Amino acid sequence: MLNSISLVALLWAISCAPFILAASREVNFECDEETDLNAGVGNLWRALGSPSRLSDFRLMPESPYFKVDKESNVRIRGRIDREDPVACPDAGETRPCVIELNAFSDNDRTVVRITIKDINDNAPVFKEPQKELIVEEGDTNFQCPLDAATDADIGDNGMLIKGHYFLIGVGGQFSLKQRHQQGALYLVLAKGAQALDYETAQQHLLNLTACDGGLNPNCTSQRLIVRVRDRNDNAPIVTPDAWPAVPDTLPVGGRVGKVTATDADSGENGRLTYSITGDRKSMEAFVINETTGEVRLHRRLNARSHLQYVIQVLVSDNGTPSRQTVTSFPLSVRDANDHAPNISILPMVQRLQQKGTPEATKNSGMVLVRENANTGASLAFIQVTDEDLEDNGRTTCQLGEPGAELFRLTSSGEKDYMLYSLQSLDYEAQTRTSVRIDCRDAGSPPQSQAKSCKSKLRM
Numbered sequence: 260m261l262n263s264i265s266l267v268a269l270l271w272a273i274s275c276a277p278f279i280l281a282a283s284r285e286v287n288f289e290c291d292e293e294t295d296l297n298a299g300v301g302n303l304w305r306a307l308g309s310p311s312r313l314s315d316f317r318l319m320p321e322s323p324y325f326k327v328d329k330e331s332n333v334r335i336r337g338r339i340d341r342e343d344p345v346a347c348p349d350a351g352e353t354r355p356c357v358i359e360l361n362a363f364s365d366n367d368r369t370v371v372r373i374t375i376k377d378i379n380d381n382a383p384v385f386k387e388p389q390k391e392l393i394v395e396e397g398d399t400n401f402q403c404p405l406d407a408a409t410d411a412d413i414g415d416n417g418m419l420i421k422g423h424y425f426l427i428g429v430g431g432q433f434s435l436k437q438r439h440q441q442g443a444l445y446l447v448l449a450k451g452a453q454a455l456d457y458e459t460a461q462q463h464l465l466n467l468t469a470c471d472g473g474l475n476p477n478c479t480s481q482r483l484i485v486r487v488r489d490r491n492d493n494a495p496i497v498t499p500d501a502w503p504a505v506p507d508t509l510p511v512g513g514r515v516g517k518v519t520a521t522d523a524d525s526g527e528n529g530r531l532t533y534s535i536t537g538d539r540k541s542m543e544a545f546v547i548n549e550t551t552g553e554v555r556l557h558r559r560l561n562a563r564s565h566l567q568y569v570i571q572v573l574v575s576d577n578g579t580p581s582r583q584t585v586t587s588f589p590l591s592v593r594d595a596n597d598h599a600p601n602i603s604i605l606p607m608v609q610r611l612q613q614k615g616t617p618e619a620t621k622n623s624g625m626v627l628v629r630e631n632a633n634t635g636a637s638l639a640f641i642q643v644t645d646e647d648l649e650d651n652g653r654t655t656c657q658l659g660e661p662g663a664e665l666f667r668l669t670s671s672g673e674k675d676y677m678l679y680s681l682q683s684l685d686y687e688a689q690t691r692t693s694v695r696i697d698c699r700d701a702g703s704p705p706q707s708q709a710k711s712c713k714s715k716l717r718m
């Protein structure tokens with residue numbers, strides 16, 4: 260029993276020996292990736308140089324990509340993608356993809372090496388579909404690194420050897436810089452182009468297109484958004500304005516005018532602050548709202564002391580360094596007719612002993628007149644003042660009823676009057692009489708004051 264088992268083992272060993280020991284033969288084929296199913300790749304027995312047909316070949320193990328038909332033709336069994344890591348685990352940019360098969364005919368082993376050739380079945384790919392770049396305005400030497408595109412294909416079909424880049428939609432303002440085929444790619448300002456200006460365009464849209472080096476190149480675009488960063492290259496511009504004259508009756512806090520300014524820069528570079536500068540009188544009389552530029556009264560105005568101001572306004576932006584503009588706003592103060600005439604009655608001082616002359620009392624406005632005083636005696640000196648200017652301060656006075664017929668008012672100079680009695684006063688008729696003095700100014704509307712001058716007869 261033991262012997263018969265040994266014999267079987269021996270027979271097996273003998274029959275297998277030629278198979279194991281036979282020198283293996285080699286055949287090399289090549290085919291394009293993505294070749295159609297069933298397409299022939301090569302004929303084994305012809306490739307082996309055998310004069311006669313060899314018996315059927317069998318692939319061991321079976322391949323998902325190739326099969327051998329009855330005529331010993333190697334044919335495509337499944338789709339082969341050179342860039343597929345399952346089909347071509349070792350293939351790379353430079354390493355070819357070779358699929359190795361073992362074909363057995365009877366006990367003879369043939370190693371079949373099939374090189375899978377690259378076709379241009381891939382387009383270049385960018386890391387992201389769009390990329391944002393920031394360039395400071397005015398910078399003519401900017402150099403923005405760009406992403407390289409990669410292409411799964413190799414050789415001419417890829418990007419590395421013959422791939423190239425170009426820009427679309429630049430209007431001659433930008434260009435690409437790449438020192439050599441595989442060097443870093445930069446976006447730069449085109450030769451002779453104007454520096455970027457934020458105030459002209461805040462961003463530029465362009466496409467970076469990568470094309471591989473295939474015979475019919477595949478191309479892909481990446482959208483580039485070039486944002487221009489604002490620099491504080493503009494000073495504030497103040498709109499000239501003539502402010503209407505303000506009346507000197509304007510209350511504290513009243514609105515005087517408003518400074519309007521613009522700045523072409525953005526953000527802090529365009530945020531404006533207003534202040535009053537220069538003349539101390541203006542700085543005391545007015546305040547400006549530092550954010551709105553609105554000027555208001557800080558202290559009551561007085562046309563008598565100050566008819567004209569020049570308000571200097573400093574407008575600064577908030578850039579670093581800040582840019583500033585100073586503008587002068589002349590302002591006239593208009594005298595308002597806010598004062599009435601002020602009448603002072605100054606009785607003429609007469610010696611009491613002298614018969615028939617008026618006698619002053621300490622009481623302003625009260626004139627003592629002796630009975631039978633001479634007609635035409637001067638009773639009082641009258642002074643009129645008005646705080647206002649020009650017409651508002653120009654006064655005229657006259658006597659009002661009743662009693663006007665007993666007196667006369669003469670003017671000696673614009674503000675001075677003299678009051679006379681027209682007849683001797685008769686004690687029996689009246690011991691006391693009075694006359695009203697009316698004064699008004701020439702303002703519109705006018706202001707007026709009236710004062711009575713009383714006279715009393717004295718024995």
Ligand SMILES: *[C@@H]1O[C@H](CO)[C@@H](O)[C@H](O)[C@H]1NC(C)=O
Pocket residue numbers: 379380381382475476477
């Ligand atoms: C690349 O180009 C080839 C030939 O023009 C074309 O057949 C193929 O579909 C393209 N591939 C891609 C991914 O665009």
Ligand SMILES: *[C@@H]1O[C@H](CO)[C@@H](O)[C@H](O)[C@H]1NC(C)=O
Pocket residue numbers: 427428465466480481482
């Ligand atoms: C840039 O590419 C996008 C899509 O990738 C396309 O819609 C657009 O028209 C292109 N612009 C230019 C100027 O070519």
Ligand SMILES: *[C@@H]1O[C@H](CO)[C@@H](O)[C@H](O)[C@H]1NC(C)=O
Pocket residue numbers: 548549550551
């Ligand atoms: C300036 O004006 C703004 C807007 O009217 C207001 O909110 C602010 O309080 C004012 N500032 C001053 C100091 O009055």
Ligand SMILES: *[C@@H]1O[C@H](CO)[C@@H](O)[C@H](O)[C@H]1NC(C)=O
Pocket residue numbers: 601602603
């Ligand atoms: C009127 O004038 C008198 C004398 O000059 C002065 O004392 C008085 O304050 C004045 N009155 C007004 C209202 O100005």
